[in-house]
Amino acid sequence: MISLHTFNLIVIGWIIAGLITFPLTLSITAPYGRHTKKGWGPLINNRIAWILMEAPVLMIFALLFLLGPNPKSITTWIFFALFMIHYVHRVFIFPLRIRTKGKKMPVSVMLMAVCFNLINGFLIGYWFGFLSHAYPLSWLSDPRFIIGVLVFIAGMVINIHSDQVLLDLRKGGRTGYSIPYGGFFRYISCPNFFGEILEWSGYALLTWCLPTLSFLVWTIINLVPRALDHHRWYNNSFPDYPTGRKAILPYIL
Ligand code: NDP
Secondary structure (H helix, E strand, O other), X not given: OOOHHHHHHHHHHHHHHHHHHHHXXXXXXXXXXXXXXXXXXXXXXXXXXXXXXXXXXXHHHHHHHHHOOOOOOHHHHHHHHHHHXXXXXXXXXXXXXXXXXXXXXXXXXXXXXXXXXXXXXXXXXXXXXXXXXXXXXXXXXXXHHHHHHHHHHHHHHHHHXXXXXXXXXXXXXXXXXXXXXXXXXXXXXXXXXXXXXXXXHHHHHHHOOHHHHHHHHHHHHHHHHHHHHHHHHHHHHOOOOOOOOEOOOOOOO
């Protein structure tokens, strides 16, 4: 079993690794979706890649949480439920709804995502299953928990709604890309990423621990550069792209 001290060092190391990686993710455009390009090795069906790269986090988190010796409380079951709701949607619902027929993703990108997801799923699951201090029932009335849950839910609603707007752009067999409107698209190009970051900010707040903070840091490191790339791409591709829109943070970035 990993000691609390070693575990904390691993998580801090993982956060530092993320911060070191950030300039790299800012300078290299992740080559999937609209940014797919040759030179990243063999390709795999887009839908299958999504399932394969997101499933590990769900499995490893659930296994460690459920099999770990830590006593479960109503509070930790709520942590478990919120995490699982997000990932059941991400693994079993989102990939089946995307309209990317014939599209492929580099296997290398998928494998990087698998590693990223395994590490995050391991750290969060191991924390709750093996190491975390007891989260008592009184934690449910702590402002960090209450605000965190509200932020998490708001983020999930924005994320799912925004992904839905994007998927609807290809209704009726349409392919290619068009300008999304409505909801938070009024303010930013990538409200789905904004919602995802809100979700994990809420989760870090409501669980108040290092592993969920490290997951938030890595989510920001992944999604802010992708949002900047998408925003640049929209502006270059559509002369009539709404000028007031920012990339990921309304009015700011
Ligand atoms: P995108 O916004 O790039 O794409 C989402 C879907 O909508 C894709 O199927 C895409 O098709 C389609 N789409 C996007 N824009 C348009 C448009 N203008 N017109 C028509 N169709 C469009 O998101 P990602 O694929 O990168 O991510 C999907 C989800 O996964 C998001 O909710 C995101 O938050 C989450 N995610 C979370 C990460 C994390 O670190 N926690 C990391 C990466 C993603 P196509 O694929 O053909 O471009």
